[in-house]
Amino acid sequence: MNEPIGVASPGPATASPDAPSNPSVFSGLRALRQAWTHRIFTMREDQFFLFLAVLIGILSGLAVVCFRIAIEWTQIELLGSSLAPSTLRVILAPTLGGLAVALLVIYAFPRSRGSGVNQTKSAVYVSNGYIPFNTVVGKFVVCALAIASGQSLGPEDPSLQMGAGIASVIGRRLRLSQEKVRLIAPVGAAAGLAAAFNAPISAVLFVLEEVIGTWSAGVLGAIVLGAISSVVTMRAFLGPESMFRVPPFRVAKPVDLLAYVVLGIVGGLASLVFLKWLAYARPRIQSLPSWTIYFQPAVAGLLIGLIGIRLPQVMGAGYPIIDQAMHGQFTWKLLLVLAALKILATGFSFLSGTPGGMFAPALFIGAMLGGAVGAIEQHFFPGLPGTVGTFALVGMGTFFAGFLRVPITSVFMVIEVSGNYTAILPVMISSLIAYGISRSYIKVPLFDMLARQDGLVLPSVEERREQLVLTVEDAMRLDGVVLEPNHNVADAMKRAEGKESVLFFVRVRPGEWHFVDHSELQRLASDPGQNHTVADANSKGPLPFVFRDMSLEEALHWAGDWPALPVLSRADLSKLEGVIALDDILQAFRKVPG
């Protein structure tokens, strides 16, 4: 898409014929406007897309700032400003809040129900990037109310969808091409998530890992720009501090990393429990009579309130509690109880259909588990490096990787939310273990499972990522015969004796290859009295050529109607490494199981 978009207006030097002859302020402004318009509208579409990414990033950042303030402000009004609210508030706020959420979702913002990640994915793959603005407003209002009233959900997933929604509206209003409208939603999603987490790298990785599923260079630049713009905007208002502060530490001995292996196993098993519970309970809740949807969030709120009487820490997103856990404020027993109850409370909120994200609860559960494992391990091995806070930090990434199945994102997220690079090795080890355990026992990742339960078959990024990629090497044959144009035909025929279905390739010069039929060579060879060379034969070419590491899809593209293609060496285009025909490609595809 290199052509300019829109209709190019005259350049700044070209004055409008009907412009007033006397220069004035108005004519100056008009010239400025024309210059601006010219510059913007004569951009190539991909450049314009980057410009839009910045605009979307800033708008998403602003939206997220307002969203976070709305949550915290409402929370102060509903639950009070203390970490330990009164019993009355603890019971009433989530229950009545749940009732209000249900009414808002049913009557005003029906699209705000459900996972923001899946809705964004569905916008990309199903509805050509369409996310109505009503959804943005709905997510803002309903999620702010739900989280602030104590429902155990987080603000990241709604932020992601709000960003995607803003991007979608702008893209459609600007009449971008359908492809760009589809791609602009993930740009907004990354911007929203980046601002919510104050973590641009993790947001970019998450959107690439989970929403788009490809590392397309075309959209990567826009996503990065959007994420950076939103984070810069957010920091301008809410400050640049990392979400959590953990003292730096050093893993002194390789054997110390075993402590994090244990954490990886515990985190993986805990994520399994949570996933299994959601997978089991969600269809059953959804099959309840339709009138119950009016009360499901309220019942969830009541149950959470009952837990909150003794342990109000499980209510809401829980970031201050994570911070306390990182400062070793809880005993290992309490940490374990909080992790277990948070799984329960988040399940209640999520299964009741209350809109909100699972990111913050996943981080909470991971931090509590990590802190508990760390405290127990340090009790038995007092020399272990790092504090309980370090384990809590690593635990966040571990559970996140196991639960959401985004191992790369989880590693970078831990670094970004803590501003602490020293945890990278432990978090890589434990995240991979948790991811491995989760993947071994539950084949379908959370978001894909939710989509399938809702009747949507969205492409599974994890499946795609781990799909077997067939290459030319898997299908090529080694029985091609290389001929030079000056070769004697009779000699060439002798080289093919005793071989079945021989393919003859003529090397005209490096990179230029032709194909000669066996029957053509036989015809020339049978011509008495003539000493024919290969150059006399009717050959087909020049042939397109492939390399052994190319994917079979690419080879299929080049195969066309050619009888076969030469497989050449990348280092020497005069060297034939093999031959591949259409039949070989199809046969290789047929062999792949499933």
Next chain:
Amino acid sequence: MNSTAISGVAGKGLRVYSREAVLFGCVVLLVLFVILTAAINRMYHKKIHVLADNWFARGEASFQAGDIQSALIDYRNALVYSPGNAKFQFHLAQALAAAGRGDEGRTYLLNLLSESPGSGQVNLALARIAARKGATSEAIRYYHAAIYGEWENDPIAMRWQVRRELSEYLLDRGEVQQAVPEIIALADNTPSDDLARRKVVGNLLLRAKLSPRAFDVFRSLADVNYEDHDALLGAAISAFELGRYDLSLEYFDRLPQQEREAPGVVGLYQAAQQIDAISPFVAGLSREAKARRAADALSYARKRLQDCAAQKGQSLVAPPQTPLQKAFADSKELDARGSLQYLEKHPETVEDLTAHVFQMENAAADACGTPQNADRALWLLGRSRGVPVQ
């Protein structure tokens, strides 16, 4: 491009405008959104600052009232609304330490330290937690970091105070050798006109057995203020430690009776008095008095050896093998030189005789423990005159 709106309806129900109009609208929206967000953000931060300050003030009140548990909750609430606030974190850490949860407070302090490694206040708090835990080397490290760290208000006074705390901590733990350089540095950094601090230094010098320095400090203080009882007491004790019993008694006598007879002081005073009463070396004694005191000293020492030998079940008439028996055998040789007449005639032998007396007292003290009354006075006198302990 034509900037007027194009009528019509897009596929998904949106009115379609020219790109220029939409972009212009976006920019206007952006500006309005920035203004709105800034206003909301300002209001919100104002509110949470008030909340944070209120919770912190409540925490301070609870902490001052000794209600540490309430203070902890209040400080935590304050931190919710100002999570990066170093002051709140520091106070929470101190409250945690006061509640006996030093390890939890330590995490906050380590965070603060990673942000400002030179903070004297944070290093001091960490030193106190380490000291409470008994981690001496860690405590010393943090105390030193606090001494050489940054202090907002009156850094010189704060550093002096921290070094004093470190010195006291080391003395409390019996680490006198490590305490000595700290106390000497403290003394060197104490202004000569700051009498209160010099008094503190004097006491620390005394505790570290740096008696000559301690005596100098207290004597100069007592010279400045004749009525300064602390200085007089310090001078008396340090003079006693130095073996200057005459000076010690002089300072004791300048104290009011009530202070002289205070527990811990009265013993020293009585010992000084006793030494003054039996020492043959008191200035101004007549030849007879000196001889009598020397002869009495020999009797006391001999009696002490006999009592000690009886207590230990040793016979003093047996061939001398034990230090007690050897000392007693030596004393027999003094019979001729220890008579009153001889000493009166030969006052120059008093010194030699009393040296033997002190050795006898030492031998008895080694075998039977610290003596009492006149024997103690003789033993102390001997030590002050440099009689080697056997």
